Amino acid sequence: MMNKMQFTKLFTGQLALVAALIGLGSAVSEAAPKKLPDGYTVETIQIPEDITLGVGGLTLDSKGRLFICTREGEVWIHVPGTDQWKLFADGLHEPLGLWMEPDDSALFVMQRPELTRLVDENNDDVADLYETVNNSWGLTDNYHEYAFGPVRGENGEFYGALNTSLSWPGWAGSDRWDIGRVHDSKMGRAAPFRGWSFQITPDGEFVPWSFGMRSPAGLGWGPDGELFYTDNQGDWNPSSTLQHVVKGRFHGHPSSLMDHPAFRGKDLNSISVEDYTRFRTPPAVYFPHGELANSPGEPTLDSTEGKFGPFAGQIFVGDQSLSNLMRIDLEKVNGQYQGAIYNFISPLQCGVIRNVFGPDGSLWVGQTGRGWGSLGGKLFGLERVTWDGQTQPMEIQSIRLKKDGFRVQFTQALKKDSISPETMKVQHWGYHYRPEYGSPKVDQTQVELKPDALELVSENTVDIHIPKLETGKVYEISVPGVVSQGGRSVTNVKGWYTLNYLIK
Amino acid sequence: MxxxxxxxxxxxxxxxxxxxxxxxxxxxxxxxAPQPDPYKLQPTTKPLVIRSFIEDSPARSIAVGFPQGVHYCLNGNSGKLEYVWIGGFLDVGPDRGRGRGRGGKPNKILGQRKDLNLPAVPIRFTGKEKGASARFKGYRRGVGAPEVLMEWQGKSFKQIIRPALGGIGVTVRYEFEEMPEGSLQIYAPVQGWKTTSTLKLPEGTGWLSAEKQMAFEVTYLDQ
Structure with a gap:
């Protein structure tokens, strides 16, 4: 939900305003998603008229009640399947994440200025205690200095991440935040540890963790218990990304280096883009900008063990601008994560930034569109995605790297004669890692596939043989004409695999 | 229409x-359509507590408003009572983008600001740096004024700040669970405020000595 092109914001803002004024708002928001895999339904939750629910965070208690924090500073309890809503806490500073103790004894909330522990001391479903857990990071009144998280580790520690400051006076409207911009980029570091992830130990101590983040709009766990975050496209981030968080890792935005002991006091503008490139760990997954996502939110691991369909162990992510849900499957190649991303459902009623799986395996989707512009036109919302438990969707299940190409697995058995160079296509491109805002696709190349390049290796799996694979590229694999043995075509026909490392 | x-x-x-x-x-x-601005908040029956950016205030600010029309700004980092204001409470429209914008901008107080010019913590115990190790630890809300939770030299205490009786100003109640060592001193602002206490205070301004008690109140009235 970070800085996008101004014309996009103006256009969508005016569109929403006009739609609201002439009464089209409800019609737009109630339109069914154009892309919805078989077996899935989307339920729009009715929100009482007097609640503004710009969702910043979602979690559940042990009773299955939903706790929702809002950009307006409130925490609401909603009992699923009822019209019961209760205000649990208010007066918070733009909270963007929640985490509930397993025994429901405390709710942790990430506010801009601090991580806070909320406790209902007299069991009336209203928070009494607002206890500061940690507030060690720097904060100015720059509107872009969001705090994201919390995510809890298995040892009781929390993780969070801090947005860079909007520092370019031309956008920020003042030069008072113009600190730490590198090579004339837009974002900077107006206060300590902007652009860092951090750990809060069980004792409440602040530990700087990784750095080089730009707009780390969501954190979550991956399939192996590793931490990941999404970063929004912008300066030093050519397209939005999913990145693996490792202590001491540089994710790419150099303003954060002001707080790194090895760089403190150094002129970051004297370091070349080429040197930053060598220092940076490339993202695990790129989200193609404009086509798939502009502002991804929280990565949510499908830990439902099949209750949400055939994607257990994959990661679901929403996008604030394009109002879609995506899924990601990761693999480790030479010890590093990389993988593929797909659209899943699009569009929903407005921008998606938070998700949480309920105990029944349904996915709650928290939404906000205020101020950033999002497809669908609604300013906020809450939806629930459910799988019927029976219907097998027809989708690309996974794309995995091979030494000589890719293995593409589908969720259903394939009709053999639907596999051909006309029905399966591959192209790739790169991006410029640079201080400018985003990057076009670079060296976009269509891979010519001969008939023998496609090999049906099982009833639902095709190997694509590509003689020469290139690192530092996004490979787009599209399957517009592939059909199942039952004659069903694929709902989301593209997968994008980020290839950083080859199999040795 | x-x-x-x-x-x-x-x-x-x-x-x-x-x-x-x-x-x-x-x-x-x-x-x-002249309508009441829904972003201009006014407490009616109980105090309101709003954490947000506030114009010309620390980034970690907490606005506490009272139906009596006397409000205060607390520093959410140090626990310092920054200033009080009288009149309307708070326009939160800048923070909330007036319902449509990105927001995140400093909110505006809607009354007349009166700076107290207090140290971070306006009490101390002799032999210790004034307020140097005071820590803000959060607050507890109920039907009355919030209890601001603090720690000084490892000892927990509460500040309960509410509108003063008998004039424009605030009364700060201090409650200690365990009394720190040393003699108690209370800070009386140099100009513009009359400082009184439930403890016996000598005449004067600046740091004034007082007898230690587990709970006491200090009142600052605008002159």
Whole structure:
């Protein structure tokens, strides 16, 4: 939900305003998603008229009640399947994440200025205690200095991440935040540890963790218990990304280096883009900008063990601008994560930034569109995605790297004669890692596939043989004409695999 | 309905905006339908507590408003009572983008600001640096004034700040669970405020010595 092109914001803002004024708002928001895999339904939750629910965070208690924090500073309890809503806490500073103790004894909330522990001391479903857990990071009144998280580790520690400051006076409207911009980029570091992830130990101590983040709009766990975050496209981030968080890792935005002991006091503008490139760990997954996502939110691991369909162990992510849900499957190649991303459902009623799986395996989707512009036109919302438990969707299940190409697995058995160079296509491109805002696709190349390049290796799996694979590229694999043995075509026909490392 | 109440020229402009979707002027909407601003908050039955950016205030600010029309700004980093104001409470429209924008901008107090010029913690115990190790630890809310939770030299205490009786100002109640070592001193602002206490205080301003008690109150009244 970070800085996008101004014309996009103006256009969508005016569109929403006009739609609201002439009464089209409800019609737009109630339109069914154009892309919805078989077996899935989307339920729009009715929100009482007097609640503004710009969702910043979602979690559940042990009773299955939903706790929702809002950009307006409130925490609401909603009992699923009822019209019961209760205000649990208010007066918070733009909270963007929640985490509930397993025994429901405390709710942790990430506010801009601090991580806070909320406790209902007299069991009336209203928070009494607002206890500061940690507030060690720097904060100015720059509107872009969001705090994201919390995510809890298995040892009781929390993780969070801090947005860079909007520092370019031309956008920020003042030069008072113009600190730490590198090579004339837009974002900077107006206060300590902007652009860092951090750990809060069980004792409440602040530990700087990784750095080089730009707009780390969501954190979550991956399939192996590793931490990941999404970063929004912008300066030093050519397209939005999913990145693996490792202590001491540089994710790419150099303003954060002001707080790194090895760089403190150094002129970051004297370091070349080429040197930053060598220092940076490339993202695990790129989200193609404009086509798939502009502002991804929280990565949510499908830990439902099949209750949400055939994607257990994959990661679901929403996008604030394009109002879609995506899924990601990761693999480790030479010890590093990389993988593929797909659209899943699009569009929903407005921008998606938070998700949480309920105990029944349904996915709650928290939404906000205020101020950033999002497809669908609604300013906020809450939806629930459910799988019927029976219907097998027809989708690309996974794309995995091979030494000589890719293995593409589908969720259903394939009709053999639907596999051909006309029905399966591959192209790739790169991006410029640079201080400018985003990057076009670079060296976009269509891979010519001969008939023998496609090999049906099982009833639902095709190997694509590509003689020469290139690192530092996004490979787009599209399957517009592939059909199942039952004659069903694929709902989301593209997968994008980020290839950083080859199999040795 | 909205258009009907506009002057002909403004009506035409608004209609144009509706049709082509460009050039919308929010001033027209204000002219058309004067409504109470939902972003201008006013406590009615109990105190309101709002954490947000506030103009000309620390980034970690907490605004506490009272139905009596006396409000205060607390530093959410140090626990310092920054200033009080009288009149309206808080316009939270800048933080909330007035319902449509990105927001995140400093909110505006709606009354007359009165700076207290207090140290971070306006009490200390002799032999210790004044307020140097005071820590803000959060707050507890109930039906009355919030309890601000603090720690000084490892000892927990509460500040409960509420509108003062008998004038414009605030009363700060201190409650200790365990009394720190040393003699108690209370800070009386140098100018513009009259400082009184439930403890016996000598005449004067600056740091004044007082007898230690587990709970006591200090009142600052605007002169």
């Amino acid at each position: 909205i258009l009907k109440n506009l002057l002909p020229s403004k009506r035409k402009m608004a209609l144009t905006a509706l049709i082509v979707g460009i050039g919308w002027n929010p001033a027209l909407a204000q002219d058309a």
